[in-house]
Amino acid sequence: GEDVEQSLFLSVREGDSSVINCTYTDSSSTYLYWYKQEPGAGLQLLTYIFSNMDMKQDQRLTVLLNKKDKHLSLRIADTQTGDSAIYFCAVPRNNQGGKLIFGQGTELSVKP
Amino acid sequence: IAGITQAPTSQILAAGRRMTLRCTQDMRHNAMYWYRQDLGLGLRLIHYSNTAGTTGKGEVPDGYSVSRANTDDFPLTLASAVPSQTSVYFCASSDSGSAGNEQFFGPGTRLTVL
Numbered sequence: 001g002e003d004v005e006q007s008l009f010l011s012v013r014e015g016d017s018s019v020i021n022c023t024y025t026d027s028s029s030t031y032l033y034w035y036k037q038e039p040g041a042g043l044q045l046l047t048y049i050f051s052n053m054d055m056k057q058d059q060r061l062t063v064l065l066n067k068k069d070k071h072l073s074l075r076i077a078d079t080q081t082g083d084s085a086i087y088f089c090a091v092p093r094n095n096q097g098g099k100l101i102f103g104q105g106t107e108l109s110v111k112p
Numbered sequence: 113i114a115g116i117t118q119a120p121t122s123q124i125l126a127a128g129r130r131m132t133l134r135c136t137q138d139m140r141h142n143a144m145y146w147y148r149q150d151l152g153l154g155l156r157l158i159h160y161s162n163t164a165g166t167t168g169k170g171e172v173p174d175g176y177s178v179s180r181a182n183t184d185d186f187p188l189t190l191a192s193a194v195p196s197q198t199s200v201y202f203c204a205s206s207d208s209g210s211a212g213n214e215q216f217f218g219p220g221t222r223l224t225v226l
Binding site for chain 1: 116145147152153154155156157160170202204214215216217218219220
């Protein structure tokens with residue numbers, strides 16, 4: 001079945017770059033998303049990339065998409081303690097429009 | 113109200129009891145969703161509604177029911193709660209049920225079934 005996989009934890013030092021990886025199985029995904037969940041809160045859309053793009057940059061965030069390997073990554077430059085959160089990769093369910101499949105979430109811990 | 117609200121914030125429930133989780137949005141979004149979040153499993157879709165008057169089953173619908181009588185409200189009912197339904201429940205909405213529409217999430221309801 002359709003699947004989205006992420007590693008569960010990532011720990012970095014403040015000021016370093018963080019790279020959060022995601023692999024997916026559904027090759028028909030048109031949009032691929034990164035959501036952020038801060039402690040005790042719901043998810044908020046962080047950024048997204050359209051499937052005809054290889055890279056998207058937005059301030060400290062860089063999204064890379066390798067369609068051949070079905071691999072998506074989120075790079076956060078100059079990581080700050082306020083970036084500590086859980087990051088979810090999400091892709092649309094095959095032929096089911098807006099319904100999303102979420103990865104397990106990667107908990108990013110930023111140490112001062 | 114701004115965005116999506118959920119009630120209650122948290123609840124402890126005895127097994128076998130009936131419970132309705134409430135979700136209301138004021139963005140006039142057509143599509144609404146219910147997810148459960150469990151450690152190590154991410155978010156899993158329980159039920160969805162593409163527009164008022166219609167609902168559909170998601171990935172893990174068993175033991176849950178929903179209704180969509182109007183655009184704003186999308187309650188989730190557990191007819192007879194079981195301990196495996198202990199989870200954090202998130203309601204979300206999007207402008208339409210099509211791909212490419214951002215989903216907006218509520219703050220969640222933490223449910224414990226004993």
